Amino acid sequence: MTVWDRPEPQGRPAPLDRERIVAAAIALADEGGLETVSLRKVAARLDAGPMRLYGYIATKEELFDLMVDEVHAEILPEKPPGDWREALRNHAHRTRRAALRHEWLADLLGGRPALGPNALAVSEARLAAFEGVADLDTVRCAVDIVGAYLTGAIRREIANLRAERATGLSDREWQRASGPHVMRMLATGRFPALAKAVHEGTEVDAETSFATGLDWILDAVAAKLARPPA
Template sequence: MPLDRERIVAAAIALADEGGLEAVSLRKVAARLKAGPMRLYGYISTKEELLDLMVDEVQAEILPEERSSDWREALRNLANGTRQTALRHEWLADLLGGRPTLGPNGLAVAEATLAALDDFADIDTVMRAVETVSSYFTGAIRREIANLRAERATGLSRHEWQRASGPYLTRMLATGRFPALTKAVYDGTDVDAEASFATGLDWVLDAVAAKLTRP
């Protein structure tokens, strides 16, 4: 079967889904496609270009099927779409927050994000709002993926790790040196990653709403 960019990018995404970004190189992609590495250079110049193409390809999964007319719901859908895409392709978390990709899907995500706030006149305020929401969900997604990787690396779930760490933490808290942390450990409500993400996102959207004014 002849090579093309679509096959090369699909093979690279499959490798990254299986083994992370460290599993991706032009040589390994060529091996997956049963082709000589030099053949790939007719389509892809560098690994950085390949990574940009991979990101743009999976960004198609972020966009909702229908655009909401409510700006909060539209941004919430895009944030949740990014989280779900990163959970399917964990390597994406390593590339979020860098220079924007300028492929068609990346531009479509950017357009949908800005269009959600199109009713607000001050573009500079809109840009700061978009940056604020993006910074929140990028950080939250990276933290969630890091925890998932830690679970796999240690073989311990979050609750198993908490139980294993319990005796040491109990001794440290009993010293009285960490009163605020003690209150959080004993009185705080334990929530899962999805609930934490949703609550934090709502709080950020509330803060953004206070800064937005319509023309």
């Protein structure tokens, strides 16, 4: 039985519900990451005893599930998309923006599907956009491929942001600090392809890089959908 199948306790002495518990947990995670979230700390923020929370949430994993579903409410499209490509692009960008607001989300993306009502509504919107476009197996593969890119790109971007905070250096400052070592290594001639990329490549910001990679993935999906069945 999932946490959504289990009714909340009634008749408690003070007002407490899963919505308040999840909001407090998200606030803690936004401030200090998932490692700062525990039922004890959430209870303290709500000025309640830790045992009170166990009537509403059995484990920390259930709490994480509820937190992820709450953020999926931010990812839900505001209006039905025009087609599958718009649906997947909109979902990707809304998920990225949600992860930048709630960096801990990057640690929980991927793995088993989220089963909360908001997450299911997000999945429904993506799949419905493919209605009449392709067979179900092809659609699921397309959604999974875009999801894999999305998860990897978001985790990389969040990892870079965390590294900036840990070192106190922006990405550009870190590049300048490590530049002499890189230049010495490239001068050995052992890495010609890498040297060309460093000297001739164009630097792009994270949002542009994300959007470009997403468009490439969507182009590949469109090409697959355009092929006649084998």
